[in-house]
Amino acid sequence: MKYPEKNVAITGIGQSRVSRDAGVSPLSLTLDAALEAIADAGLERSDIDGMSCWPGDYQDASGMAPVGIPALQDALRLKLGWYSNCRETAGQFGAIFNAIAAISANLCRHVLIFRTMYQATARKTSFANASFQPGGRAFWPYDWFAPYHAYAAASQQALYFSRYVHESGIKPEQVAQIALICRQNASLNPAAIYRTPITLDDYFDAPIISSPLRLFDCDVPIDGSTAIILSRVDCARDTRNPLTRIEAIGSSMQYRNSWTQLDDPATQALPGVAEMMWGRTDLSPADVDVAELYDGFSFHTINSLEALGFCPKFEAGAFIDGGSRIALDGELPINTNGGALSAGRMHAYGQVHEACVQLWGRGDRRQVAGDPRVAALSTAGGPLAGCFLLVRDD
Amino acid sequence: MDDTDKTHAARSLPFLTVDNRDFWTGGANNRLLIFRCNSCAYYVHPPTTFCPRCESRDVGAQPVSGFGTIFSFTMNYKKWFPGLDVPYIIAFVVLEEQDDVRLVSNIVDCNPDDVRIGQRVKVRFEQASDIWVPLFAPVSDLS
Ligand SMILES: [Zn+2]
Secondary structure, eight states: OOSGGGGEEEEEEEEOOOBSOOOSOHHHHHHHHHHHHHHHTTOOGGGOOEEEESSOOOOSSSSSSOOOHHHHHHHHTOOOSEEEEOSSSSGGGHHHHHHHHHHHTTSOSEEEEEEEEEHHHHHHHSOTTSSSOTTSEEOTTSTTTGGGTOOSHHHHHHHHHHHHHHHHOOOHHHHHHHHHHHHHHHTTOTTOSOOSOOOHHHHHHSOEEETTEEGGGBOOOOEEEEEEEEEEHHHHTTSSSOOEEEEEEEOOOOSOOOTTTOSOTTTTTHHHHHHHHHTTOSOOGGGOSEEEEOOSBHHHHHHHHHHTTSSOTTOHHHHHTTSGGGSTTSSSOBOTTOHHHHTOOOTTHHHHHHHHHHHTTOOGGGOOSSOOOEEEEEEEETBEEEEEEEEEOO | OOSSOOOOSOOOEEOOOTTTHHHHHGGGGTOEEEEEETTTOOBOSSOOSSOTTTOOSOEEEEEEOOEEEEEEEEEEOOOOSTTOOOOEEEEEEEESSOTTOEEEEEBOSSOGGGOOTTOEEEEEEEEETTEEEEEEEEOOTTO
8 A cells, every 4th residue: 555544543532531620640641541542442451552642751840741651551551562752743643643654564553642731730830831931041942932031832823823914914803713613612512621602702802912812812721631542454443433544644844843944934834744645645625524623822723724725825814704614514614622722732632532523423512414524633833743634434 | 221121030041052152142242143154155043064055064153234124023911920021022033134044032122012024123132141132123224
């Protein structure tokens, strides 16, 4: 087979309780997600012979990445043929892309992938919403930002987003539609963090974090864990869920790999990965039934809509104007669980979980009509970008 | 000291290295030093001892004019720490000499509400410990 990802399927998903105050340890949350994912696939612990994650244990108090592979593997007493974390890769999906390669190399058959965050609890005890502290010394990749009171991802992304607004002419009330639609979807998701719908007035009444980023353009730090099982297709046929293959991936990096020198801050690194993905499939944007697009900031979703070809470059404003096209009953439902903006910051794995929920018809009140079969997923943020297509085969 | 950069929180600083020392300390002599290829005159930033254009390894710090253009900016309102005075402006500035050299900076000595993308700016320096932090202020097109 020309493209090895087509020989890999997502066979199970799991998610812990997602909250602003877990009350249990990050490892406990991770076990909840992992055990649920293994059971959901119809597998046993002993079937899992690979593990992959992004970005590995940060070994700090930030809650950004409090659990790595060794802790989880040991807790579950797994015996593995292959395992690897990754941080310098195509964003959060790098863990999936690595697992595809490992499965294709016959190093393993069923790979447990997880992403755990503990930022809601961590930020109560530290300045966990900042990447570094006043008066200290900063390491890569913050060294060029550090002296300028650019403390958080929001500071960097506001610089990128500002350039996008300048070049595209998008209007604030159009940008707002991402947050409004996400919240509307979250109102139908009992597991979402914020479920009360918001209006355009609410959006504009909320504080500006760093212009043009407003509060509701920023995702919500949470405590929680998501896990998925990636399986070789011939082994996946015995599992419980409908066969759902990875149709194509975009893992390239064609630009300057730098948070300051990235070629085009207005589009970030997404155009290159999207071009790679569409070059590995006969499908086209019109075939996508549901899009789970990264929304660490609403700007990322806007970037993804354009880069993945759902609308032309710098025309997302018109595409999302009024919100009807991207609503649950629109032509391209996005972030159907409420996304990171309203369901919580699961760093793209919330979106992977939700894509499977939709393709497997488990969406309940937020289920997209018409038996969706094709999902598009993206991650974004500065030089980090990745995307893939998920297709239910039956 | 300028009037608009009143954040009152100590700047966080990079670690000085063999490669970045010229950039972060040139301000002691009121010079903005950027690595440049001695073979083909291409500016290489962040400072690196390899020219990606002609593959020369003969690359070193040279002073630039200090003029640049605001490529993008954000007005930060969020009080990330107690004692941080807001709002203040963070910007990407591209050098007049070569527009793919992009610096993060603060725009100072001006009314923040008047800052615009495309505005011409000039460097000035603020000492913090062993580092002279390059900052930029708007200049009129005639200066
Ligand atoms: Zn050269």
